[in-house]
Amino acid sequence: MIKRTAFFISDGTGITAGALGKLLEHFPGTQFTQVRLPFTNTLDKIKLAQHAILQATQEDGGRPIVIMTLGDIVLRNAIKQSNAYFIDLFNTFIDPLGVELSQNPLTGAGIAHSVMGSSYNERMEAVNFTLNHDDGMTNSGLEEAQVILVGVSRCGKTPTSVYLAMQFGVKAANYPLIPEDFERGTLPAVLHKHLDKIFGLTIKPERLHAVRNERRAGSFYASLDNCRQEIATAENLMRNAGITWADSTSRSVEELSAIILEKIRYATTKKA
């Protein structure tokens, strides 16, 4: 396996450049060391970056990949004096897009992730809502929810809800399905009038057993038998209520969120 370092160099947070780091997963034959260098907005900081590039080259035995968003043309040209494989988001995207739109791009630092961004307040409001409506914490305000996730305890409802809120500004409540619901054989009464925005999560018994065992090793709650029983009952309950669900066993919160958004057909189109 070869080694390479990937630098994300930005005059702002480096988050947009860093997001492209995900594309490195397409090359499992290379072991990447990822280094973020945010707020690289002076020639002195460019020099530090160049030093880091040189050092990584020597350590890895190959030149680094540099993914960069630098608005200032002077800084941009300076960093390119180094020997690296450059992916320059201004050259590649922003400048050509400006030609397409017949508009000059803003080149100031930190534009992409400022609080002035189009959906920032909406996202923060959604995060607050979601944290206040985690794990069936309260029934008040459910009419405001855009999605309500249900499923057995520890099947992934919370991280998925938080991701939906943080990433997409979706107000996502979540409700655990618990023994009380299983005995009654129906969803919690408070959810009946919200059926249209409920989405279910399920999980394989073996995986749930493992996850719960980390919390409460050896408990009845974590036992494989109980996990099997809870999941079978929860799936029945969701089936009877006509709720769509997805299996979280081998899906990331990113994948689950994309599935949920598509299903709910909410927020896949938003005004920017």
Next chain:
Amino acid sequence: MIKRTAFFISDGTGITAGALGKLLEHFPGTQFTQVRLPFTNTLDKIKLAQHAILQATQEDGGRPIVIMTLGDIVLRNAIKQSNAYFIDLFNTFIDPLGVELSQNPLTGAGIAHSVMGSSYNERMEAVNFTLNHDDGMTNSGLEEAQVILVGVSRCGKTPTSVYLAMQFGVKAANYPLIPEDFERGTLPAVLHKHLDKIFGLTIKPERLHAVRNERRAGSFYASLDNCRQEIATAENLMRNAGITWADSTSRSVEELSAIILEKIRYATTKKA
């Protein structure tokens, strides 16, 4: 202001393509409608996408921007029959990167955001930790925290902590500074031994007043005088304890997180 639609078309979640949507903020003169089309992995779905592209063109009076990650060359070529401005992450990034690395990229769908990704479990563990250590909820396990945020109530600790965990896999606890601490004039005792990983947040009194008023309008807690007093005392307390802090008033959680990571010098370098 001109109108354009930006499509994010992917055979996976569309999250990497969508991240580039942030670059559209560089063009405030255009009003973008953003449409995500994840799981576009068949020719039938490509046809639906092409229909949407045509419709958007007519509605906007200009051709859409299409940012795409499609591993399958057949699907890639099919979508390009449409009239749009294409940013093809395979053509632009992945294929040339393969040349640089002398490796063929994996082209299967959903590679970037699978649970197999390099840091997925670490991130989910951090999210759990962070939610369990929100708002000074517990003192147990603080030695595991990689960052502990402190600041007055409602200054942005929780969303910043959650972002640090979800995005960077950083275990971020947070502690409110409350009247009890102000009277004593020192940090909560439990934090004394963790000074090296504490980072402070502060906020402008006018902004805090507005935020708190949304929660408890007209209360002493929300009054401008009390906000002024709390902030001044909290800043004094942090100054005396030698804690670095940042002002959250006009910074996004992305910006705050980047500042915190740089300061703490944690997790800016991670193995992928």
